[in-house]
């Protein structure tokens with residue numbers, strides 16, 4: 417059985433929050449997470465179509481924070497780039513495109529191994545947080561491409577719903593609310609809990625500890641139980657104890 | 661090359677519209693479409709978890725309209741039920757669950773054959789309209805189960821986005837707007853047009869003719885072009901001419 421003692425992940429709901437610039441509200445969390453031993457971050461831009469533009473945007477922000485940034489799409493051998501990475505930053509966009517490309521480039525097992533076995537820190541935002549979990553079954557994105565599986569990096573044994581929003585009681589729209597969508601997922605047998613991370617919120621995972629950070633909190637949906645609201649600072653380590 | 665002379669489909673955005681009961685706003689369209697020669701409709705309830713309850717709800721409404729209704733899940737041999745159906749009604753819910761079950765029950769080719777070759781009328785609402793098109797790549801639903809393909813019944817050679825909504829300019833939410841999601845799809849090579857059907861709107865397909873019905877209109881997204889707004893009554897037959 418794998419030990420997760422070295423695992424470190426910062427799973428952020430969204431890179432953007434109303435009233436803030438790109439990654440601005442979580443700058444301190446990212447710097448605290450990476451610390452001063454990290455010199456360079458390996459960026460994974462696959463969730464967006466224009467990888468060059470996305471890498472330039474991420475590079476500017478990480479250089480601002482004091483880190484160098486390479487983008488995995490700039491390497492002729494992405495697997496080698498992952499093998500020598502000091503830290504990962506997987507950006508948001510379309511979750512299906514991101515996961516399919518990770519499979520196409522044979523990076524799923526490599527990234528997982530680096531995080532779980534080598535203790536390489538993993539930062540995800542939005543789609544990047546979705547692929548950090550056991551599967552992308554709870555993404556909000558449109559299925560624009562067909563990945564070979566919905567199984568993902570499985571750094572944690574539960575699902576995350578990013579950009580989580582409670583229902584708007586004044587809405588006249590008849591599409592499902594986010595909660596209804598998650599409840600549909602839990603109609604499927606043996607589905608794990610879903611942590612609905614509001615924009616402005618993130619989960620810090622270190623070994624077998626998980627703590628909610630940020631300002632906005634999260635709602636946890638567990639199959640067959642009432643959903644539970646958690647505030648920033650909440651200890652969610654129990655979510656890591658499920659067998660995955 | 662297939663001829664589509666017999667094809668008849670009524671692809672409805674949603675069974676519900678604010679201020680109306682179940683299928684109420686489109687009752688007249690359904691009755692006009694089925695006409696007086698149809699005695700009985702075969703219902704496909706696979707998009708929802710509770711098939712018995714869903715069939716009861718659909719049956720009550722169709723009996724109200726003067727039609728008998730069988731639900732395909734009540735047959736020990738769903739393929740045989742499809743082979744003898746006079747009309748199909750495929751209800752909404754979760755598009756991934758619906759499509760996966762259609763594959764699991766070997767109904768994709770059977771339903772397609774009945775509609776295209778035998779002229780059996782097809783009514784879809786929401787997820788039922790999505791699976792009537794070439795693929796489910798533009799569903800809004802959460803990918804709660806993994807279907808063997810995103811390819812669908814391909815009764816029409818383009819995509820539909822049901823429950824289509826324009827962006828709310830006052831929103832502070834940072835998840836993608838519906839338009840942004842469809843534009844992400846069109847970043848993929850060779851993707852067909854996407855017809856965004858607003859709630860209260862439907863597409864009537866008869867042979868090689870397609871007309872927009874209902875009250876609310878639709879927005880058409882074509883790869884590499886500006887999107888175009890269409891009003892009820894618009895002739896969209898050109899969408900059927902694309903090679904599929």
Ligand SMILES: [Ca+2]
Pocket residue numbers: 508509510511542543556557836
């Ligand atoms: Ca997204």
Ligand SMILES: [Ca+2]
Pocket residue numbers: 592752753754755786787801
């Ligand atoms: Ca749905």
